[in-house]
Amino acid sequence: MDISKAPNSRKLQLCRTYLMTGFAFLPFVWAVNVCWFFDEAFRKPAYPEQNQIKRYVIYSAIGTLLWAIALTTWIIIFQTNRAAWGATADSISFIIPLGSP
């Protein structure tokens, strides 16, 4: 849908719902929220709901960033230590590559 024509209260509600949904381990939803409402929050002329939208967008951005850091760290740790962990790593492996240790 297109939010530029939606009433302001609807925008606020949508942004809030996306923020709340993101708490269910859904940083991708937060990222969508940031991209979607970025223009509304920072580029549009001011309107009453904008402050709240701005806050939600910033929260979503922080959340996305934290999740991205956490995920990247975990992936790096797992990939580098996979061979060393041995059977433990194999038990949590979704794909065990062929050929390489």
Add this chain to the structure above:
Amino acid sequence: MTLPEFFGCTLVAFGPPFSLFVFTIANDPVRIIILIAAAFFWLLSLLLSSLLWFAVVPLRDVLAFGVVFSVLFQECFRYIIYRILRSTEQGLHAVAEDTRVTENKHILAYVSGLGFGIISGMFALVNVLADMAGPGTMGLKGGTEIFFITSAAQALAIILLHTFWSIIFFNAFDTNNYGHIAYVVGSHLFVSLLTLLNADALYWATLLPNYIVMILTGVLAFKVAGGSARSAKRFIMCQ
């Protein structure tokens, strides 16, 4: 030499046409549609010539036969698309986003010619390119090493030639200039028949004349489209 060769040859053959597409065609929906329609007509001509080649069983190994008739079919379909474009010009004029498409008649010719060229270059090269990326390499056990790069260079020449030919051809029919029509058909036959020598790896004998023909045709197309030495100079000097 597999993946680098693949990218290199792809860019040699399709880099210039791709930039032509991006800068002159991609912005205008009407031109994209005409391009695809021209490609479709080229496919039809190829289908007809393949059918002929397929049907005449005794001459299947004589490629010259198939090449001659393929060239004739292509020129026939160039004429057909010329007729179609000219008859739908009024409708196009209304639909076109910018009126240059119809006001400057060479744009239609250029777009359809590029469509012809791109699809013919693709058909000639795409399976070779697919082999190029694969595990094998050319020239290990006999055969020539420069097979791929000469194919790519030849494909580029053909793509550009098709574009020039269409410009000359459309204008020739507009102005009843039969000499230009004969030149287009003749040079197309010449270029295609000359590539028969590639089978003997006589690349200098084919690539050099073909590129000379390409440059000559390009100059002729430039003149036909209203260019002159003075305007070329002004273009180069960015005036």
Add this chain to the structure above:
Amino acid sequence: MDAHVSASTSSASVSGAAAAAAAHEDGNMSGASERLERPPRRQKQQRNNYGSSGEGDSPDGAVLTVPSVVIRDSTAGPSRLSGGGAGGSRDGAAGPSQQEIEEEQGLKYGAQHVIKLFVPVSLCMLVVVATINSISFYNSTDVYLLYTPFHELSPEPSVKFWNALANSLILMSVVVLMTILLIVLYKKRCYRVIHGWLILSSFMLLFIFTYLYLEELLRAYNIPMDYPTAVFIMWNFGVAGMMAIHWQGPLRLQQGYLIFVAALMALVFIKYLPEWTAWAVLAAISIWDLVAVLSPRGPLRILVETAQERNEQIFPALIYSSTVIYTFMGTHTPEQPLPTSSSSPSSSNSTETTRTTQNSLPSPDTAPGTSSGSRSGNSRHGQRQQEQNQAAAEGMPLVTFKNNLHGNAEAAGFTQEWSENLSDRVARRQIEVQSTQSTNARRSNEYRTVPAPNQPQMEAQEERGIKLGLGDFIFYSVLVGKASSYGDWTTTIACFVAILIGLCLTLLLLAIWRKALPALPISITFGLIFCFATSAVVKPFMENLSAKQVFI
């Protein structure tokens, strides 16, 4: 789309008539005025307009005309649309030229619509072809769908043929049953059941099949991954997809998910259908499409007509909608910049209206999905006023194509919005137009060249998203993917070009007939013909040629 198309067919006569009228009115300066009128509108494109063999022989002459045009434009006054100096003496001269401009401005979106369908269709095919060529899992059939009990294991072509025919008959009867079930549910207004059904099927695609896809993708590239990360990615991807498709999300995200879902479904078909059956199903489904949309009691036709009657959109999970918004001022709008036209109360500020609507052109207006349907339904009668002030949406009938079902009963369809209630508004507007004509006799001669049925298409300020059923995406991709699974790229390209041309022709036919048309038959027929012809006849020829490096 429907609307646009009709405009384009009549456009030649209309614009010609308008130009003729302009020339006639201007009399002495007919040629000059026309040349003067045009350049301002082209001005922004002049920068690299090089050759113009039409008027000037030498390019220098053509180049030199550019500055003069610009100067002329600046002296012609503030109004971009007025007919230059010629229009100075009388206001009426602004009419024809403006209409001409507006018509073209509106009609150009027709071609844009076609491209807006080309891009997603090409993307979907690209995903499928890339997957087929990189992940060998989807290239081989070892497990079969429940609906295809005959597995084509016999080497005999005749047995294979009968197997394929039987399989496709079974599959088609499932499809027909599911379609009828859907129609019955829709007729009975069991929206909850339908939505549940759709949510279930998209849930399966977004979670289970995506999981399989991820697994095969990683396996093909031999990338290790742990379960927590995989589950996390799947959870995020799936939930965001469900939100975007069934609830509200950015348009691009929704489009992307729909394309992905269609590609995934096509891959499922390619993977699990035996080879000959896949071709038979493609042929059968396009025939079914033809019957279901065109026959008077065809289920899809009933679906579309019912949706029109109820002023609803067909379920968003089934349709790719590009939502190209555009507004254009037609020849018949009462709000033309004419001081004499007082037929509509709001025509006084007309010039500003024109500007604002044109400025707001790139901004999408209403959302696809239920919200737009309900909103426009409620505000329809107040909209007449509303659209003067802002570029309010006025839905015109859209493409009405088709819908398909597959094994999991995913239907796809085209919607046609608001067309029923449109008619009375159109009638009202035609009356207004006639009164406008009576006040302004000078322009009426052009209007007469327009046949009456075209008038609604010339209305002002339209918004249309073009919509194509997901089923079309799926089966186009199945065709191209199946063609590419033989490893020959020329066949793939031939199929691709043939399908795009078929789509073009379908849209053209839509323009001519202006009724709901199925999108599959022409494209699939072309695609099948070119696929088999290319792989049987053209491929050996081209292989011969490229082995000897002969270029034609």
